[in-house]
Amino acid sequence: MKDIKKMLREQAPNVLPDESVKQNICRELGMAQPMQEQAALAHGGTKALPSKKTWIALTALFLVLVLAFCLLLPLLLKKGTGTGPNKFTSIETTEDFYVYGAASVGSLLSAREQAVSASAKSFSAAAPAAQDLSDSEQKIVDTVNGYLSLVEGLLGEGNIEHTQAETPSDPAYENYRYHTTIRYKDLLGEEVTYELYYNELLNGVEQEDGEREENYDIEGVLVVGGTAYEVYGSRESSTEEDESESESENELQFTAYLNAEKTQYLRMEQKTELETEEGEQESEQEFEYTFVSDGEWQERTEVKYEQEGEELELEIRVEKRGQEKDELRFRRENKANALDVEAKIGGEDVRFTIEIVSENGKTFYRYRFSGNHSSDADRFEGSWHHGDDDDDDDD
Amino acid sequence: MKTAALEKHIDALRAGDARAFDAVYEQTNRTVYFAVLYIVRDKMYAEDILQETYVRALRSLDSYTPGTNFTAWLARIGKNLALNHVKRAKREVFTDFQEDTYKYGTQETQLPYLFDLAAKILSEDEYEILMLCQVAGYKRREVAQMLQLPVGTVTWKNNEALKKLKKELSKEGEE
Numbered sequence: 001m002k003d004i005k006k007m008l009r010e011q012a013p014n015v016l017p018d019e020s021v022k023q024n025i026c027r028e029l030g031m032a033q034p035m036q037e038q039a040a041l042a043h044g045g046t047k048a049l050p051s052k053k054t055w056i057a058l059t060a061l062f063l064v065l066v067l068a069f070c071l072l073l074p075l076l077l078k079k080g081t082g083t084g085p086n087k088f089t090s091i092e093t094t095e096d097f098y099v100y101g102a103a104s105v106g107s108l109l110s111a112r113e114q115a116v117s118a119s120a121k122s123f124s125a126a127a128p129a130a131q132d133l134s135d136s137e138q139k140i141v142d143t144v145n146g147y148l149s150l151v152e153g154l155l156g157e158g159n160i161e162h163t164q165a166e167t168p169s170d171p172a173y174e175n176y177r178y179h180t181t182i183r184y185k186d187l188l189g190e191e192v193t194y195e196l197y198y199n200e201l202l203n204g205v206e207q208e209d210g211e212r213e214e215n216y217d218i219e220g221v222l223v224v225g226g227t228a229y230e231v232y233g234s235r236e237s238s239t240e241e242d243e244s245e246s247e248s249e250n251e252l253q254f255t256a257y258l259n260a261e262k263t264q265y266l267r268m269e270q271k272t273e274l275e276t277e278e279g280e281q282e283s284e285q286e287f288e289y290t291f292v293s294d295g296e297w298q299e300r301t302e303v304k305y306e307q308e309g310e311e312l313e314l315e316i317r318v319e320k321r322g323q324e325k326d327e328l329r330f331r332r333e334n335k336a337n338a339l340d341v342e343a344k345i346g347g348e349d350v351r352f353t354i355e356i357v358s359e360n361g362k363t364f365y366r367y368r369f370s371g372n373h374s375s376d377a378d379r380f381e382g383s384w385h386h387g388d389d390d391d392d393d394d395d
Numbered sequence: 396m397k398t399a400a401l402e403k404h405i406d407a408l409r410a411g412d413a414r415a416f417d418a419v420y421e422q423t424n425r426t427v428y429f430a431v432l433y434i435v436r437d438k439m440y441a442e443d444i445l446q447e448t449y450v451r452a453l454r455s456l457d458s459y460t461p462g463t464n465f466t467a468w469l470a471r472i473g474k475n476l477a478l479n480h481v482k483r484a485k486r487e488v489f490t491d492f493q494e495d496t497y498k499y500g501t502q503e504t505q506l507p508y509l510f511d512l513a514a515k516i517l518s519e520d521e522y523e524i525l526m527l528c529q530v531a532g533y534k535r536r537e538v539a540q541m542l543q544l545p546v547g548t549v550t551w552k553n554n555e556a557l558k559k560l561k562k563e564l565s566k567e568g569e570e
Contacts, residue, residue: 004560005557008510008529009530009532011510012531012532014507015507016530017442017445025420025449025453026413028446029416029454
């Protein structure tokens with residue numbers, strides 16, 4: 001039955017009604033204009049639409065940051081694996097959920113400051129001399145590496161760690177009961193730290209027909225690089241059982257507001273499902289990131305991590321409003337320090353690998369396409385290395 | 396899915412607050428859509444009818460009695476529109492509309508086979524529950540609340556629907 005559920009879920013996007021239906025209804029009812037101009041904000045109120053420049057910057061940032069997290073994920077998983085379960089299968093408590101919620105959203109937010117300068121770097125490196133790649137491959141490398149060069153600070157070697165303090169040490173946050181410090185190291189070994197101050201409210205425990213459900217909300221502040229973002233989260237867990245199967249689900253919603261008016265926010269939804277059927281167990285992790293501005297989603301990214309036996313797989317689907325959906329499937333096998341990527345970018349199917357290589361004190365990404373096409377991409381300046389070539393060919 | 400919150404949004408909509416439509420639509424459209432899809436079995440027609448349902452319902456919002464299950468009210472409107480559509484299509488195309496649409500070009504957007512099969516072999520409530528739980532991603536508790544059924548019933552029908560589909564697929568695999 002798991003297969004049928006999976007098939008239904010996979011085909012859902014082809015069956016569920018299009019977003020255009022809603023827009024058509026608004027138009028027919030004469031609500032289209034107000035919906036755009038007075039978009040429903042997270043906490044009420046209205047705001048003028050941001051400039052095109054802001055949209056582009058925010059959208060680009062969002063894409064980049066989501067990919068950063070996606071790439072961070074398998075590396076983190078590698079650290080904890082051996083042959084055992086990855087970290088995410090060990091998420092059990094409310095605290096675990098909040099730590100991962102805060103870590104992923106925090107890692108997205110932490111790169112905000114870097115995004116502009118990193119963007120500039122990637123633009124300046126837009127004319128590399130990558131010669132054994134086809135144009136389409138080069139385009140893919142440019143696209144993907146554009147993200148990687150911006151997010152390398154997030155690909156840390158260390159585990160995500162956290163410590164829970166009894167009460168917030170910073171008097172500015174003394175109204176919050178809980179204080180968690182979340183840490184991990186970037187690829188340079190520098191420690192990245194986020195502070196999460198929050199209050200948690202157990203909304204209640206419901207029990208009905210073998211189903212037990214606990215509901216929590218949290219409200220607080222996530223401090224990333226000295227910047228405090230208001231966050232709001234809720235966690236819901238439930239277990240359902242019948243004679244032949246049991247399902248437990250945990251859902252975490254974690255929202256970080258990007259401006260004081262709360263008109264722009266990044267919402268992460270995490271869903272963990274552990275299913276047991278006829279003695280067979282399967283777990284599934286799903287992360288969804290939605291960037292919302294003035295009441296309308298601008299970009300939705302679905303990150304799905306699956307583990308069956310030794311095989312790790314991470315699937316990312318990025319949907320930008322009004323654009324074709326890009327799909328990236330990262331797979332890591334046998335604990336290799338490489339990611340196999342199957343992607344559909346701009347409607348084109350492509351397979352390649354990204355290896356994180358360290359040589360002579362330099363670290364870079366190595367892309368390998370079919371037909372022995374390969375290219376190395378520098379992590380910092382965007383300059384390119386090819387085979388035995390020197391790296392002085394930036395002209 | 397909180398009924399009280401939905402009613403609050405409906406009140407706001409009735410009072411002319413267009414922003415409330417967003418929440419109302421998000422909370423109800425899947426139920427209405429699958430009720431319609433079960434009848435018309437075509438994505439494009441189902442979307443058209445979904446649209447028509449909301450337009451009609453919201454234009455006559457005063458005829459809805461608060462607190463009497465808005466989603467069910469919408470779904471009823473949708474189903475009536477869907478049935479009318481099927482009747483009309485039968486008159487226009489002299490064939491078995493349910494079975495042979497693809498042969499006669501009357502089906503605009505063919506559904507993936509599994510969904511077509513589900514609509515053929517499942518009862519209406521099994522289909523709706525399966526779609527809401529497995530495709531729309533609602534929790535059984537939420538579906539129970541939407542359809543005003545006990546959670547146990549939703550769980551049972553969801554499992555029955557899955558079993559029926561599995562059985563049918565296995566049967567087809569053997570043939």
